[in-house]
Amino acid sequence: MSELTYVGKRYVREDAYDKARGKSTYTCDRELKDMLYAKLVLSEKACASVKIEKTKALSVPGIKAVYTFEDVPEKTYNPHNWSACIDSPEDQYILSDKARFVGDHLALVVGETKEAAEEAAGLVEITYGEEEPVIGLAAARKSEVPPAFEKKVSFGDYEAVKTEAEVVVATSGSTQKIHHGALEAHIALADIDENGNLVLWTPCQTVYQVRFHVSSLLGLPYTKVRVIKATMGGSFGGKGQTVVEPACAFACYTLKRPVMLYMDRAESVIGTRSRNACEMQVETALTKDGRILGRRIEADMDGGAYYTNASAVAMALAKKLFRMYRMEAQDCHVRTYFTNTIPGGACRGYGSPQAHAITEINLDQAAAKLGIDPCELRLKNVAQPMDPDPTGGTNLGNTRIEDCIRTGMEAFNWKERREHVREKNTSRYAWGVGMACAAHGNGYKGAYPEFTNVHMMMHPDGSVEVRVGIHDQGCGTVLTMQQIAAEALHMDVYRIKVYEADTYITPYDAAGTQASRVTYVCGRAVQKTGEALFEKLIKAACVLYGWEKDEIKAEDGKLFCREESKAYSEVAKEYEKACSRYLRAELEYEPPSNPGSYSCAFAEVKVDKYTGLVEVTDLLAVHDVGQCMNRTLAEGQVEGGAQMSLGMALCEEMVYDKKGGIKTRNFSKYHMINAPDMPPVRTLFIEDGEPDGPYGGKSLGELAAVAPGPAAINAINFAVGGNFADYPATPEKIIAFLEKERNR
Known part of the structure; x- marks a missing residue:
């Protein structure tokens, strides 16, 4: 890949100062x-x-x-x-x-x-x-109401490969309902x-x-x-x-x-949406040397009181379980049940947090049973670049999960820490390290209509206007699109105006800002539209000045040919005057693929055996992103995702009583990890380029909230010799386990 000028660099969002000073206008301010x-x-x-x-x-x-x-x-x-x-x-x-x-x-x-x-x-x-309400999955399974959705996704013959296995490891676990916790209700x-x-x-x-x-x-x-x-x-x-x-x-x-x-906070907690709770049974069949032959997964999801995303989240969970590891066969049976609880909805990761929460614990249990290092077990089985999707989707793309694991092992000093971390143990504290992997997608290709439209024009002052149906959630999507357009047009990032979605102004977008599609789909569309506009700019210069296309170079908003140079503004103005045309380009874009994005996380924990409290003392996250768009924004995504994932692992939970009342209606009861409790988060990126992504880029934001949680749970299990697989691992659960072990 040629050297990039704007993509991958650190730029400050144009709204950053207003947000820091409380000057931004939100809906409540109107x-x-x-x-x-x-x-x-x-x-x-x-x-x-x-x-x-x-x-x-x-x-x-x-x-x-x-x-x-x-x-x-x-x-x-x-x-x-x-x-x-x-x-x-x-x-x-x-x-x-x-x-x-x-x-x-x-x-x-x-x-x-x-x-x-x-x-x-x-x-x-x-x-x-x-x-009488139906609260929780156990009650839903006993009720007379059939599942809202049920589907089996499979390939190969699991029963046949299971007979060849030398080791079979079964794990049962659960994940909880999660509130999103956005600052704005x-x-x-x-x-x-x-x-x-x-x-x-x-x-x-x-x-x-x-x-x-x-x-x-x-x-x-x-x-x-x-x-x-x-x-x-x-x-x-x-x-x-x-x-x-x-x-x-x-x-x-x-x-x-x-x-x-x-709404106020309590109303947003009880009256909107939550992440779907999930109960999962995983059975993995392996050889003695750690090769995965096959896997069977049964997953029940709590859909809540209305259908909402009953089928979509179940299928998202199922499909992602086929994109991480190579094996000969896998059966995945997913069901979503109605309950009298808050309806399910999207929550950062959309099926991935639930999918990998239990399966990654299962793999650590398999590694322990086989006497194999957990990283080495995964390295024997991870997907490789351009592997096919066993469920029939487009291939997995330039999969670099192996690079993530190897890079992480070295940066975390994994083998030495794994061997010696327990030497820190005292009568009160137990130490452990753990890791986990995660996979996510890049849009809806192969499942739902997936396309977007971009309108772009260059004005006579040399500024550029980009209209595309994106929604910045606060993570810097607008700036990412500016950088991609700047790269395509060879001009200053801040001379480009990118509009957020407005049904009267921006062209139609098929799916919105969800499914980790924005960088990969919308960003690629912006790149291609920018390249088309740049091509028109070059042609205009050839017509106006008699230049030869092959001799023209562009840099920082100017065209150069032989000894002459022209600012974009001059070309745009003279082109309109001479040719009665405005420099503009439009594109309707459908991605040709939906590759995987991959990550792994390495965590060190300190478990207080007196109180059951867990401190995550170190966290390393390694992400296969193809190409970073903005390093500052990317690091922020990983750090924020880690906070959410660790919260899922340790403390966050929407708690219901038998009558369906929510006990955790505000932040005094619904516990999230605060800044003083966050470990230092080290971030590494594997940038090997995704062929169909904008300048090689692919998704990051949702994936960032998946692997740290199971990595922390695996570290806790390593520290105390446990088999925790029910999220969150609260102090009460840890103390109960330690008491049971002492009594035994």
Whole structure:
């Protein structure tokens, strides 16, 4: 690969200073003339019929309306469906006809002030006819309700290869429901513009999805609904489905006044989406020298009260389990069940955290049984570049998981630390090291429609405008697109304006900012459009100045030929004048492939045997990214992903009681790893280039939140001689295990 000028370098986001100083304008900061405020009334029961009395709420001064199921369109939708061609079952209303989980949306209060809306929301009287709820997967399996989704994915004959195995290792484990923990709670703002169009500002990941749902639910043509991606204070998948937008749009369109619908933290915890909980049984058949012959996986997922992503997340989990290790056969049976708990949704990694959480522990248990180093066991079996996808998808691409492991072993000093770390043990503390691997994808190719559109133009002042349907979640997506465009155009990054998604301004994008598709799909589209625009610029210079194409060079916004030079601005201006043309390019892009992205993590832990508390003292993460786009942003992604993954391993959990009540409604009860508890995170990148990625790049952001968790669990197991496979490994679980071991 030729030397890159802009891609891979460290650039500062243009919004960084405003965000650091609190100057950025979020949805909650907008104030429109005659704006109303709306609050959802959420169910306090998990399964119940409801009778709602509005009288007291309507008596509050300033209250304009109180809506229930009887007032909204009697039309179902599935907030997971991101376009009209996605047809997962539809079973939700804007406001629910009965309570199906604690947090279900039962009523909507709209008032002149926040104070009025919040007071009235507390005065909505709900009479519940309680029914027995189904809480957790064990109860779901016993219930008469069949799975929402069930599928077997397999290749080869597992039973046949199992008979050849010399060792079979079985592991049962579980992962929990996770709250996303974004700084910004859910919010939306709607207005009617001067032409009668419904305009919606939302910090979402999918403006075209929101438009589709609002249009369908309110019976409006797409052309009358404008959705603008607002500045976002984090999502991690929590804003990947429509949640508050339909109710906000309904109130605005009905009352013909601007409406802001907002949630507080507790409402976002109980009334939006969560990562799907999962219970998994893994059985791996191996030879004595550590070659994996085959694997059988049974995975049950908690889909929550509505269908939402029941099929999508189960299939995502299943497919990713076929992209990491070579073997002769694998059976994967996935089921998603309805429960009376918060519906499932995207949460950083989308199936990968659950998939690798248990399977990577299983491999460590296999290594222990065989007496083989865990890294060496994996190295015997990892996928290799351009391996086929056993499930029939496009090949795995330039897979570099082997390089990740070898690089990580050396940088972590793995073998020496593994041999000597227990020498640190005292009567109170036990030390251990562990590692784990992870695989993820790069979009929807092979599963759903996957394409995007880019419009790009160069202005007579030499600046460039890029319109593409991206959503920056706070991680620097806009800057990444600027750098890719700058590389294609050989010009200053900050002379390029990249718009975020706006259904009236940016061209259609098939899927939004999800599925780790943005760099690989949208970034490649921006690269190709930039190259097309640059080609037009060169041709324009040849026409205008009689230059020969092969003699032209470009650097920093200027063209050079022989002894002459021309700034891009001069070429653009003179081309328009002489040829009646504007320098512009358009592209509809469909990726030809969906390769894997890979990583491994190495962790050292210190376990307090008196309290059960675990301190992760060191963490190394190695990622196969093809090519870094921006090293500062990439390192930030890895560090943030590590925080989420370690939280999953050690402390984060949405806890339900038997009646479906959520005990962890705020951050005093829902524990996340804070900055003082984070270990130093060392980051290494394997950059060997992905052929179909922008300048060789591929995904990172979701993958970063997968391997650190199981690496930490494997380290804990190594430290205390345990077999923990139920997440999170809380102090209570560790103390219970140690007490049992002492008594035994």
